Amino acid sequence: MRARLPRLSRAAFLLAGGHAQAEDLLQAALIKAALHWAKVSAAGDPEAYIRKILYHEHVRTWRRRRFLEHSTAVVPDRAMVGDESDRAVQRLVLEQALAKLTPRQRAVVVLRYFEDLSEAATAQVMGTSVGTVKSQTSHALGRLRTLAPELAELVREMEVSS
Structure with a gap:
């Protein structure tokens, strides 16, 4: 997973829109993967499985917060x-x-x-x-x-x- 971490980190950054949020998102996904590693490794492609966890975690966080962001930057x-x-x-x-x-x-x-x-x-x-x-x-x-x-x-x- 260390070799694939840059790709997963980039995907998390693009989804979350910021470094701190991306780190949190990726950490949450990796923790979930670690807790169920037997299932993840049995899936055949751990990176794809973790990526799916990453996107589901992203959706879960925005569903939970439900607030609108108003960007003021020009x-x-x-x-x-x-x-x-x-x-x-x-x-x-x-x-x-x-x-x-x-x-x-x-x-x-x-x-x-x-x-x-x-x-x-x-x-x-x-x-x-x-x-x-x-x-x-x-x-x-x-x-x-x-x-x-x-x-x-x-x-x-x-x-x-x-």
Whole structure:
């Protein structure tokens, strides 16, 4: 699991929207996996099993809290300097835009485009139908287009890869 920890940590960060929340989310998932390790290891692919626990834990936490976040931060203007700064700004804008999506929409985007899962695999992880994954993906990409027009090229690439 140590070798797979960076991937799981990245997924947790993208779901939770912050380092501290991601650490808490991943820790909770790993604790649940450790408590049921015989079942996890018997499943054949411990990483997939732990990823599923991670997403279920994420959904459980937002269902439990049920509060609305109101972001007041203004999206920064794009810098006109080197390539690295453009990518850094794009990452920040994407992070802010993902934080404004509903938890389900964020989970669909993370699973489909950052974890590169198929629609069927995403549906299985989320415990929904493929049709729900398709509609949530469509709504999420539309919302990303509205929330962060500067990510239009990235969103277009996501739609093409669907």
